[in-house]
Amino acid sequence: MATTKSKAAPGKSGDSAPTFESALSELESIIERLERDDLTLDSALGYFEEGVRLMRFCDTRLKSARGRLLELTRGEDGEFVTNILGEGLESFTDPEAS
Numbered sequence: 001m002a003t004t005k006s007k008a009a010p011g012k013s014g015d016s017a018p019t020f021e022s023a024l025s026e027l028e029s030i031i032e033r034l035e036r037d038d039l040t041l042d043s044a045l046g047y048f049e050e051g052v053r054l055m056r057f058c059d060t061r062l063k064s065a066r067g068r069l070l071e072l073t074r075g076e077d078g079e080f081v082t083n084i085l086g087e088g089l090e091s092f093t094d095p096e097a098s
Helices: 020-035 041-072 086-093
Strands: none
Touching (some): 020 041
8 A cells, every 4th residue: 555755644643743733734745635636545545535634734733723812802701802813703702603
């Protein structure tokens, strides 16, 4: 089965953890490879598996960033400080808005 040429895999041991940006870039590269019609089934499945892993890594990082933003915008009384970021903050504080 074909493997991708990814750097340190998210969640696996390596010199340093990948960044969201590097994982997203690798995911975009995998998508481009999958859109070509010259892959064998085994290669396509290998790329797809790697893509799903990278997608989950990126999703986890985005959820973590959202949580950090929510904490940073919480006032002393525990309520969200909506005037810091203006009207766009509803998408962070209201789960129905996103």
